[in-house]
Amino acid sequence: MVRNLRSSTTDSFFIYSDFQHGTAPMDFANRYIQSDDSKICVVMVGLPARGKSLIAGKAMRYLGWVGIPARVFNVGSYRRFNTPQPSATFFDPHNEEGERMRRAAAEAAMSDMIQWFNTGKGVVAILDATNSTKERRKWIYEKCQEADIEALFVESICDDEDLIMSNIKEVKTTSPDYKGQDPEEAALDFRNRIRNYEMVYETIADSEKHYTFVKLINVGSTVIINQIKDYLSSRLVYYIQNLHIKPRSIWLSRHGESEFNLSGAIGGDSNISERGEAYARALPELMRKSGIPENTKIVIWTSTLKRTIQSARHLKAETGYEKLEWKALDELDSGVCDGLTYEQIAEKYPEDFAARDEDKYNYRYRGGESYRDVVIRLEPIIMELERSENVIIVTHQAVLRCIYAYFMNVPQEQSPWMEVPLHTLIKLTPRAYGTEEQRFKADIPAVSTWRGKGTSAKHQEFPAEGEAKEETKE
Amino acid sequence: MVRNLRSSTTDSFFIYSDFQHGTAPMDFANRYIQSDDSKICVVMVGLPARGKSLIAGKAMRYLGWVGIPARVFNVGSYRRFNTPQPSATFFDPHNEEGERMRRAAAEAAMSDMIQWFNTGKGVVAILDATNSTKERRKWIYEKCQEADIEALFVESICDDEDLIMSNIKEVKTTSPDYKGQDPEEAALDFRNRIRNYEMVYETIADSEKHYTFVKLINVGSTVIINQIKDYLSSRLVYYIQNLHIKPRSIWLSRHGESEFNLSGAIGGDSNISERGEAYARALPELMRKSGIPENTKIVIWTSTLKRTIQSARHLKAETGYEKLEWKALDELDSGVCDGLTYEQIAEKYPEDFAARDEDKYNYRYRGGESYRDVVIRLEPIIMELERSENVIIVTHQAVLRCIYAYFMNVPQEQSPWMEVPLHTLIKLTPRAYGTEEQRFKADIPAVSTWRGKGTSAKHQEFPAEGEAKEETKE
Numbered sequence: 011m012v013r014n015l016r017s018s019t020t021d022s023f024f025i026y027s028d029f030q031h032g033t034a035p036m037d038f039a040n041r042y043i044q045s046d047d048s049k050i051c052v053v054m055v056g057l058p059a060r061g062k063s064l065i066a067g068k069a070m071r072y073l074g075w076v077g078i079p080a081r082v083f084n085v086g087s088y089r090r091f092n093t094p095q096p097s098a099t100f101f102d103p104h105n106e107e108g109e110r111m112r113r114a115a116a117e118a119a120m121s122d123m124i125q126w127f128n129t130g131k132g133v134v135a136i137l138d139a140t141n142s143t144k145e146r147r148k149w150i151y152e153k154c155q156e157a158d159i160e161a162l163f164v165e166s167i168c169d170d171e172d173l174i175m176s177n178i179k180e181v182k183t184t185s186p187d188y189k190g191q192d193p194e195e196a197a198l199d200f201r202n203r204i205r206n207y208e209m210v211y212e213t214i215a216d217s218e219k220h221y222t223f224v225k226l227i228n229v230g231s232t233v234i235i236n237q238i239k240d241y242l243s244s245r246l247v248y249y250i251q252n253l254h255i256k257p258r259s260i261w262l263s264r265h266g267e268s269e270f271n272l273s274g275a276i277g278g279d280s281n282i283s284e285r286g287e288a289y290a291r292a293l294p295e296l297m298r299k300s301g302i303p304e305n306t307k308i309v310i311w312t313s314t315l316k317r318t319i320q321s322a323r324h325l326k327a328e329t330g331y332e333k334l335e336w337k338a339l340d341e342l343d344s345g346v347c348d349g350l351t352y353e354q355i356a357e358k359y360p361e362d363f364a365a366r367d368e369d370k371y372n373y374r375y376r377g378g379e380s381y382r383d384v385v386i387r388l389e390p391i392i393m394e395l396e397r398s399e400n401v402i403i404v405t406h407q408a409v410l411r412c413i414y415a416y417f418m419n420v421p422q423e424q425s426p427w428m429e430v431p432l433h434t435l436i437k438l439t440p441r442a443y444g445t446e447e448q449r450f451k452a453d454i455p456a457v458s459t460w461r462g463k464g465t466s467a468k469h470q471e472f473p474a475e476g477e478a479k480e481e482t483k484e
Numbered sequence: 485m486v487r488n489l490r491s492s493t494t495d496s497f498f499i500y501s502d503f504q505h506g507t508a509p510m511d512f513a514n515r516y517i518q519s520d521d522s523k524i525c526v527v528m529v530g531l532p533a534r535g536k537s538l539i540a541g542k543a544m545r546y547l548g549w550v551g552i553p554a555r556v557f558n559v560g561s562y563r564r565f566n567t568p569q570p571s572a573t574f575f576d577p578h579n580e581e582g583e584r585m586r587r588a589a590a591e592a593a594m595s596d597m598i599q600w601f602n603t604g605k606g607v608v609a610i611l612d613a614t615n616s617t618k619e620r621r622k623w624i625y626e627k628c629q630e631a632d633i634e635a636l637f638v639e640s641i642c643d644d645e646d647l648i649m650s651n652i653k654e655v656k657t658t659s660p661d662y663k664g665q666d667p668e669e670a671a672l673d674f675r676n677r678i679r680n681y682e683m684v685y686e687t688i689a690d691s692e693k694h695y696t697f698v699k700l701i702n703v704g705s706t707v708i709i710n711q712i713k714d715y716l717s718s719r720l721v722y723y724i725q726n727l728h729i730k731p732r733s734i735w736l737s738r739h740g741e742s743e744f745n746l747s748g749a750i751g752g753d754s755n756i757s758e759r760g761e762a763y764a765r766a767l768p769e770l771m772r773k774s775g776i777p778e779n780t781k782i783v784i785w786t787s788t789l790k791r792t793i794q795s796a797r798h799l800k801a802e803t804g805y806e807k808l809e810w811k812a813l814d815e816l817d818s819g820v821c822d823g824l825t826y827e828q829i830a831e832k833y834p835e836d837f838a839a840r841d842e843d844k845y846n847y848r849y850r851g852g853e854s855y856r857d858v859v860i861r862l863e864p865i866i867m868e869l870e871r872s873e874n875v876i877i878v879t880h881q882a883v884l885r886c887i888y889a890y891f892m893n894v895p896q897e898q899s900p901w902m903e904v905p906l907h908t909l910i911k912l913t914p915r916a917y918g919t920e921e922q923r924f925k926a927d928i929p930a931v932s933t934w935r936g937k938g939t940s941a942k943h944q945e946f947p948a949e950g951e952a953k954e955e956t957k958e
Contacts, residue, residue, distance in 0.1 A: 219706075232708065232709065234709075236706045251709065
């Protein structure tokens with residue numbers, strides 16, 4: 011029986027993740043992470059305040075979410091270790107001491123990166139620095155070649171002064187370099203620092219055509235892609251070119267309490283309960299309470315199941331927001347267990363029940379899905395969310411956990427155990443250095459659908475303290 | 485009961501196609517084909533022999549396959565109507581009569597295109613012509629704006645003389661313009677014709693930055709993407725940038741006869757029969773017989789189900805080819821009908837059985853999939869196939885029908901009824917003007933799994949003549 015569990019534990023990427031464990035994992039690794047020891051170094055290139063760290067951070071989060079081990083190596087933080095609060099003159103290219111220190115920081119970052127790859131656990135490293143001269147890029151390229159690492163240069167170019175200044179104000183004056191300093195003074199110092207970089211900045215040139223690179227010009231309004239060879243790089247570039255930096259929020263809500271929730275059954279396509287209907291009626295006001303900037307267009311996304319459509323009904327009717335239904339937002343398919351309670355599953359399929367508790371992220375219901383499967387089918391949803399602006403998603407517990415995990419960088423082991431209570435609106439607002447979260451609880455009671463490891467209780471209360479409670483926020 | 489059938493008949497694209505009929509089709513159309521009357525005109529730009537028609541043809545086939553109505557308007561064929569076999573001097577820009585005729589052809593194509601959009605059935609038109617001057621592009625852009633059509637310019641640039649010459653020899657000397665002429669003479673004439681175009685050719689310039697465009701340089705080794713706004717264009721551009729023109733073949737085979745095939749049951753995960761095992765043993769020789777160029781690396785793709793893995797086992801062992809297993813290649817999920825025979829389905833779910841015959845492409849098994857669903861999950865497989873070179877795919881009847889339909893441009897109504905017999909190897913070789921097909925039958929008997937409309941016969945023989953037999957080849 012156990013051999014039917016079809017638990018897929020291979021590290022995975024996109025559709026390749028659909029690969030099932032126990033059949034030919036080596037072939038998987040050989041092909042899809044290109045080779046047994048595939049290593050990609052994403053080398054950021056660009057002047058300060060061009061969004062490099064934002065892109066680096068998002069790419070890392072995205073890769074981690076789809077199961078590719080990725081890490082950012084920020085050269086600035088190596089430099090900062092020795093020179094915590096440098097003045098603008100430190101960055102003057104004629105300042106030899108400064109130049110020496112920055113070179114040392116780059117070398118330290120490269121060396122750590124190569125060491126990380128050598129552990130065999132790394133697949134994508136992101137080298138976050140200006141890398142603003144041909145010479146520096148040549149040095150990195152050669153270092154990578156020596157270590158059998160593929161270099162992918164990602165240059166962010168921006169000549170829109172407003173964009174640059176808004177980036178400086180939002181990001182840089184709160185950077186560790188300026189901790190405790192006056193923001194206006196900090197902005198001024200930073201503007202000077204950029205001028206120093208501008209003196210020596212060299213965009214990726216024709217003489218560097220043999221490199222694999224992407225140039226993003228003015229936040230992706232123009233994109234130049236050169237010599238992309240492998241699938242992983244091509245998907246990563248596609249992700250990066252879909253990013254935008256317009257301010258927006260994403261709201262997440264589970265459907266209102268359903269009839270199945272009341273009976274403790276999972277899956278199905280039941281109607282919402284009376285209390286669920288009360289939540290649906292309360293949702294428009296809850297949205298307003300959460301704060302919606304004036305003239306903001308919001309789009310409602312639901313799954314194709316009745317309980318989410320019913321839950322968004324009043325919101326749509328009252329606001330006239332556009333609405334979309336996605337099959338990709340349907341609840342995790344519990345296969346043969348669909349319609350059963352946890353108690354019944356524990357009784358009928360004790361081995362499966364235990365296996366699921368053991369590794370909830372990878373456990374695939376017989377004839378159904380695992381959390382990993384859900385992440386794969388949500389990948390295009392995430393891509394579309396990155397392209398979109400303000401969206402409220404009304405969906406299901408497992409799906410919401412996966413989407414939340416993407417934005418809040420929750421590790422795979424934790425995300426399936428997260429508490430996402432009914433009748434609660436979550437508002438996520440992307441910021442330069444992470445995602446801000448707010449929760450708004452409707453004052454409408456509902457059963458708890460959270461289940462602790464090893465229990466099959468119907469309506470268990472989420473513990474006030476404990477491992478599963480731990481929230482991971484950026 | 486009928487309301488549970490979940491037949492999805494909406495025209496669809498990518499994951500959006502997951503949208504289910506009966507819930508909110510207008511919302512779907514509004515959002516995902518951008519607006520109620522979304523119209524995109526892909527304007528090809530480039531000198532002759534730069535692969536424009538190839539790109540145009542593949543894009544149209546791809547869009548049609550994912551459910552987006554698309555059509556190519558080839559200006560040359562409008563011109564050809566009046567001037568069937570022009571000499572090179574016709575294309576001399578100083579030849580006023582020639583210029584006037586070509587302008588008239590462009591106007592006729594534009595006018596037909598706009599008329600096609602006005603029928604309300606068109607979503608993507610592809611204007612296949614050189615469109616080699618700023619003036620011509622400005623005229624097209626303005627014409628599109630007037631008609632509320634979004635223009636997406638796709639320029640193919642190639643300065644690799646070998647690539648150009650091989651394109652001329654493969655494509656142009658067999659073009660309708662040179663019908664019945666000596667190939668060497670034709671190639672010479674064509675080279676002269678290109679020189680005329682080169683005199684006036686203007687690549688898309690900085691002054692055209694307000695256009696949405698893509699430049700493909702030397703078959704996608706560099707790609708420049710400018711001002712892509714909507715999702716449909718972004719996916720189309722991603723598809724185009726994955727195309728390559730290296731010679732290769734794709735082999736398709738169903739698994740060897742399975743135990744379920746013998747009993748007439750559908751779905752499941754049974755072993756192959758004795759005769760299926762004989763086919764597995766015969767497959768390496770059948771591959772050799774089909775013709776494999778020397779030093780060709782082939783990759784084996786199977787589904788994750790036992791019958792395909794078993795069928796590819798000897799091929800892998802004998803050749804050492806790399807092998808991959810894809811869940812996306814698993815057979816169409818027949819939901820509650822999994823493991824039943826057609827007879828049992830007809831008896832147990834008569835309404836479903838009739839509904840499936842009525843619209844087999846869109847019929848979704850209860851708790852399972854439709855052909856449309858399978859196409860959606862195969863979309864990344866097609867993308868990866870376009871990026872790959874030589875591949876043999878060992879998969880299942882419905883999945884093979886969908887993949888075959890993509891390459892051979894089989895309409896949705898026909899593809900679910902196609903005969904794909906067991907123990908037969910299909911070799912597809914992409915050519916400039918379509919895909920060449922060869923079939924190689926192993927001399928090993930197997931049951932027929934083909935079922936005609938309205939029957940529930942277990943092992944029906946495919947009719948020698950008849951509608952479903954009709955093969956659609958490019």
